[in-house]
Amino acid sequence: MRYLLLIFIAMPIIEMWLLITVGREIGAWSTIGLVLLTAAVGFSLLRRQGFATFFRARQKMDAGELPAIEMVEAIILAVCGALLVTPGFVTDIVGFAGLVPGFRRLIVTGMVSKMEVVNYRSQQTQYRHMPPNGYSQTSQEDSETLEGEYWRETDQKNNQENNVQNKEKKIHSRYLV
Numbered sequence: 001m002r003y004l005l006l007i008f009i010a011m012p013i014i015e016m017w018l019l020i021t022v023g024r025e026i027g028a029w030s031t032i033g034l035v036l037l038t039a040a041v042g043f044s045l046l047r048r049q050g051f052a053t054f055f056r057a058r059q060k061m062d063a064g065e066l067p068a069i070e071m072v073e074a075i076i077l078a079v080c081g082a083l084l085v086t087p088g089f090v091t092d093i094v095g096f097a098g099l100v101p102g103f104r105r106l107i108v109t110g111m112v113s114k115m116e117v118v119n120y121r122s123q124q125t126q127y128r129h130m131p132p133n134g135y136s137q138t139s140q141e142d143s144e145t146l147e148g149e150y151w152r153e154t155d156q157k158n159n160q161e162n163n164v165q166n167k168e169k170k171i172h173s174r175y176l177v
Contacts, residue, residue, distance in 0.1 A: 042084030
């Protein structure tokens with residue numbers, strides 16, 4: 001916690017010093033343009049990778065899997081996006097580092113391995129210390145999976161009515177021949 005306070009105090013000072021130094025070397029307007037350019041490039045990269053992460057999470061949810069890696073990636077991408085929009089070169093470097101997929105995967109797997117998801121209905125832990133693939137069930141005996149079939153009664157009635165109508169058409173067509 002005390003490191004966080006130190007970062008919030010030191011980062012603006014470092015950013016201002018760096019902006020002034022770069023502005024002295026290449027000019028004020030060039031520095032402003034460079035800051036705006038990094039923000040625009042970062043935003044477009046963030047948008048592309050954010051959508052890709054969203055679609056991967058959606059695919060895992062559709063498959064019935066826990067999208068833990070994608071959720072952590074989304075948090076990292078949000079933080080990196082905020083850093084890229086913040087004016088400054090140090091925040092841009094940290095933000096772009098989070099957009100590099102290999103580096104982000106290292107951070108994500110480290111964070112996911114320390115996560116624990118709890119089922120609050122039964123107050124039993126179902127997933128413990130997740131491996132890099134994102135989910136690992138403790139045992140089959142703890143599972144409360146129910147198997148079964150379902151159907152809609154309206155569909156069943158419609159199917160029965162269609163069958164009756166088809167039989168009537170067949171009978172009617174036999175007598176016409």
